[in-house]
Amino acid sequence: MIMTSYVEKHKDVIPQSVREIVTRRYHTVTKAGNRVFWNTESENSHSLYVGSYGRSTAVQTGDVDILYCLPESEFDRFQKASGNGQSRLLQALKEAIKNSYPTSDIRADGQVVKIQFSDGMKFEVLPAFHKIGYFGEEQSGFRYPDSNMGGNWKSTDPKAEQDAMKAKNKASNGLLQATCRHLRVVRNEHFSSLKLAGIVIDSFVYEAIGGWVYLEPGQHSESSAGDFEMKLNNYFKEHYLWSGSLYAPGSNQVVDLDTSRDALGKVLEYLVK
Structure with a gap:
């Protein structure tokens, strides 16, 4: 847990x-x-x-x-x-x-x-x-x-998606991958009855993560605990709460968000409750 x-x-x-x-x-x-x-x-x-x-x-x-x-x-x-x-x-x-x-x-x-x-x-x-x-x-x-x-x-074009995810994960010092996995854990443990596709999680986090990164040991940040999670939640509300097209990283293919929209919103709300 x-x-x-x-x-x-x-x-x-x-x-x-x-x-x-x-x-x-x-x-x-x-x-x-x-x-x-x-x-x-x-x-x-x-x-x-x-x-x-x-x-x-x-x-x-x-x-x-x-x-x-x-x-x-x-x-x-x-x-x-x-x-x-x-x-x-x-x-x-x-x-x-x-x-x-x-x-x-x-x-x-x-x-x-x-x-x-x-x-x-x-x-x-x-x-x-x-x-x-x-x-x-x-x-x-x-x-x-x-x-x-x-x-x-x-x-x-899954290879383009994998290459894009790998590059951004490296640029974020592992934060991209960690966030995608964490959202899956929250989904599985608290919202397992709802449909939330993995490609929706990965595509959303890839877009919403912006320039956030995991800091190296010894580095310091002006951000407080929970700021990153609040940023993800606010990004969803601003861009995808009611509508909006989501695209897969690298391939830019349209991702079906409609069947996962409600579940993604609930998972993101859980991060900041």
Whole structure:
């Protein structure tokens, strides 16, 4: 349990033993896809952690998100497939993973393949393709399938988001990451019944943190305890209490704030109560 509502560091929220399980499963899922789609036995090529775990702001491993990149030839194949090619792609990735986890509950659901493990951990695997430029060159970002409403393709750029978060975390001397994790702890312990997406937390803190930083040992600040938390709360009220568009760091993609707005406001109010 947290002892104060003020932001504090949560370095070892996810135990090393749990991280090792995540890594082992990540390698198994990646290898399963590579065997089918790339004809290799690699355990780490063509995939990356995304979501809160990939941005290093997670405080628990109930859900782990992975982006798995397929060859461009597979995009052409499923794009030309009759019917819902996006749904067919999800099914193909599901079957590839099922070869390595035959007894696990594995389902294709909308945009991802979900793997429910017996210990409660859940992986969500997003199949994706590199964006391709006019002359056939790989570009930043990925295309991924959405099998809803007959099927379509959407775009994402998690690497740009991760790079932006990493840079600002370094510039803030770790305050960005600590704040994002702390808000998750408050959410989990006091507002678990409300929906508050991790990307909403990270995008808001990235924007609202401004020039605040953790001081080095021996440095002094004119700010008082609680000033930073009050600044975050006031920023939310000024910019997002009733409306306003939130954008993901680095990628600048629109983040759905509407479904998380109330919960974010309550978490921020808790910091200053």
